[in-house]
Amino acid sequence: MRGPPPAVLSPGVQVLGYTVERQLGQGGFGTVYLARCEGQRCALKLLHLPRVGERAEREVSILTRLRHPNVVGILGHGYLPVVQPQFAVIAMEYVDGPRLDEWADAHNPTARQAAHVLLGVARGLAATHADAVVHRDVKEANIMVRASDGVAKLVDFGIGDYAGARDLTADILPPGTVDYRAPEAWRFLRAHREAPDARYTAGPADDLWALGLVSYRLLTARFPFDGPDAAGVTEAILSSAPTPPHEENARVPRSLGDVCLRLLGKTPEARTPSAQVVCESLEQALRGADATWDVPLCDAYAEDSATTEGEDPDSFDQWMHEPRHRPRRGKRLPPREAPAMGAADLAKEVSPPASTVRVSPGKRGAFRAWTALAGALVVAGAVWGLGMSRVAEPGSLRQEVATSGKSSQADRAAAFTGPKAPAAAVALPATLQEVSATVTTTPKDTLPLQLPSKPTKKGMRAMARAVGTAAACAALGCPGTQVRSSPPPEPCPVGAVEAMEKRHVRIGQLLDAGFGFDERFVSVQEGPGQVTLGGRAGDIPSLTLLSGRLFVRDRVYGRLTWATTRKGESFPVCFEVYDTTGGRGMVREPGDESSTSARIFNLATLKAVSEFK
Template sequence: MRSPPAIWAPGVQVLGYTVERQLGQGGFGTVYLARCEGQPCALKLLQLMRVGERAEREVSILMRLRHPNVVGILGHGYWPVAQPQFAVIAMEYVDGRRLDMWAEEENPTARQVARVVLDVARALAAAHSDGVVHRDVKEANVMVRTSDGLAKLVDFGIGDYEGARSLTQDILPPGTVDYRSPEAWKFLRTQRDVPGARFTAGPADDLWALGLVLYPLLTARFPFDGPDAHALTEAILSSAPTPPHEANERVPRALSDVCLRLLEKTPEARTPSAHALCEALEEALRGADATWDVPLCDAYNEDSATTEGEDIDSFEQWRDRPGHRPRRGRRAVPEEWPAPPLDVDPEAGAEAPPQVTTVHAPARAARLSHAWAVLALAVVVVAMGAALMRWTPHVSNPEPTRQEVAASAKPPQAGLAAAPIGPEAIAAAVALPATLQEVSSTVTTQTTVPPSLQILSKPTKKGMRVMARAVSTAAACTALTACPGPQVRPPPPPEPCPVGAVKVMEKLDIDLGDKGDAIFEEGVPHYISVHEGPTQLILAGLWGDMPSNTVLSGRLIVRDRVYGRLTWATTPKGDSFPVCVEVYAEEGARGMAREPGDDSPSSARIFTTARVKAVSEFE
């Protein structure tokens, strides 16, 4: 059975590195933020069964490329040491953002774009001079460092170099489809039926891909378009892109010409080398004036004016409409609706306002909560007084009459919302291999109403029953001085989904909230002992388009219940992809009930049958 690629929990020691958190996940492996002797690094974990010699190829490329614009390698090895299943590559940690996220958030000027692309060109010049071809130049494989804006080219996982043995038998080498050069598409069309035909990507392919990266940086548009894949390929082969300075009047002509030269249809007409590209960019920057320091795009706001009489109601329509300068940035947050008063009759037919992301506790609710707290405190004080009156001084070593207050079982969402999330907050030093179709997604968390603010269907009666049980328990426990407080271990804290997991589940027709059946072990259902750490469940039946017997991998967290967080799926045919799945008991509660027989803090007895639920984050 194939081991999952994402199995390291925070604090795990691997080859001298201490894992802190996951940075990203792809088809063949996972990248973690780790530390060694206090220094941060990106730890790339690759499945040997899937990548084969590519891990060694990537290490050899990085070892020969020592350049400030290329991510550096710190070390490599195999894990576990006794029976290696993974290659581990420790690389420089780039604290920054992917190029596309940087452009979207910074709305850069022409000068900033030219400098970033010049950094990438210098990285390619160093690689090409050493006989190395990247073969996967794209925005996701360029990191822009936060501290100084320096760009670094990352992920040489499918790179190649002169004299290296071919690792694939396909007519085209591995790479991201949208960034293939015209000569690659032309070769595929003319040679697809020729036995043994192989297209060899060279420096010109990297330069074409960099042109495809530069054009959207200047215009916020892709240079070629078509209603389907065939039409798009035709446009790449035969259509000339609109010059960037015509698509966006703020693009300097010199920078527009550099971009168009990279997008020439033939290698002979294209910029001849990465060195020549560096010279062209440096010359353009020397002639830059004040117009190069104006943001290339307009900021997008809901109240931005459009031409009178035009019906342009979306960002996409505005961005793609000729004659208008493109926009970057996020939509403005809609204005919040006021919270409805609590004394409105929900059955009176009043229209409920739309939900908003920020929840305000009404003053009345706060007063009611305060009143309940005062009442509970008063009852507890009375009970403590009664216990003290019954206490006699001849009792030796009395138990302390202090009631410990357990922490809330579920951490508030406000703390999670305050933390940065998504790719814009994940500084990865290296992207993952693109030999499988890339799935990009923003990791998001849904803002939910904290439990204390949720309006229950029958708040008064239920609240009184709960309060009565709590007060009576507290009073009894205080009166009987030998009654200890419950030792409650709270559920695990929230955690984001792996990158791309939600989109993958959507493509498999698995909606958020959908549940499927799974088992920990095959055979007649029975009790088993489990330990905190890596785990695997087997899907018992078809779940959306995910086939039966798919292995769901992740980890178990032992608390008062046993929680399971599954982040990777492997089908019976061997296809692997990220998922975001939580383990539920058959009776419907999150996590598995602990069965009698094991009270250990790190292990438990559970039943072998379970339910799995698709989620957008681990609560």
């Protein structure tokens, strides 16, 4: 089952004695709501039973045995509905604060603050391991930082395990996030690729490796391993020594960087032996802290980092050359607007003698970005994953992972560079892309300027089809046109508009996106689909994967309701798909007249909406 599970609770609904207030988030297996009972707030987690099966009971069992200030607490659990339940419901302590990566990005912490947060996580892990529990998905998204006092809480034990529990893993590797796999897990997968009955058992050392990755990213704002593709990243994890944090970022105290580096040993024996030892090492480092520990770890955003309109601070080119730039954190300044052009300047900009269509600067930039993106993705065979690495396309060997949308771990383990990125079937919200144009009359003695062929040919093809059909029907006597209506109106997902506003995406804003990069036209089918964002949209970075539903009618309509960034952040959105020539929905190209599939142009325009009309 793919795509996010349904959000089934509306504000005001009562579940297990708790009154639902609003949706907090949604993941691959369930939805989390903020709820209240007798004045007490809680996080109400709904797990979709057809997806999670026995893992719901496993999570409850783990949470009931863990009681620690740095581990989220459980308040109760049950099922919904009571008869033939479809969801498991877990009422948990509500942590009022951001995820670790969001906290770091917003607060630009000092080394001292980062060390205290890492100490809290290490203490939570030490208590977890002491109770013979393994988290198996330690990452920034599963660490919350309480806003009131900065206390770190380890959350989401949905794929955790404990000694003596029944094995629920159906694949060689247990569920987990691909980019946080320990080297020993990758080695096991390489050694047992041809033995489907083999099972890797994750232990405390796997959690410690993941804590090392989290620590490195918190201290340096970078991932410690890199490569030209997913297989290259895996090879670096297996054989390359990471640059010491204090060398990657001079603001990291040597003693703190050493704690991080010891967690990244290539074998469990070379790694820090336990989370308790990590706690002791951090406490010792903090005792020796001086004034240098109180300097923010990254540069802050300043005037020189604010961009002019049309420039993309998170472009594909910048992403590919990320090590060249010192990372920035903290409050972002609003983008500097380009100076308005006066009438005289505008006159100079227009060439009177010939017919011209002047595309707006933003559109030209988007076209250049898409050209570079398409070429790079075809060459690299890059496709989507939830971590920071560039992930290979799934192969034939199944691998169980924490959430949908991950790359094939088998491909990475086999050092497979990946095939060409296939065209993705997408359920996209349609958007109208407006293009500013200036049209002047061409003198008779001047040859007309050759315009880009795509809009013209598409329009001519559509007209030719219409004229041809009309002529045939006039001759043969056709019945009335059988046209499937466009999809009915529906509201946006709960929290989508708020999530977009939080990330500075305006309702009505237009964005460029792509269904595929290796061909000019792609084939899509009715049902779930996905598209890749071409440029940055507010604080939503380029290359973000947008998922939703496609409707194949006289045109292909798309409604996108879920976003996943390349760093693994997920949140609801509300985008509708428009053709690049301005129509709602994508024009169907010749070659597929099916009622459930269609052939369309590979580039689209998205529009941020407050409801699907």
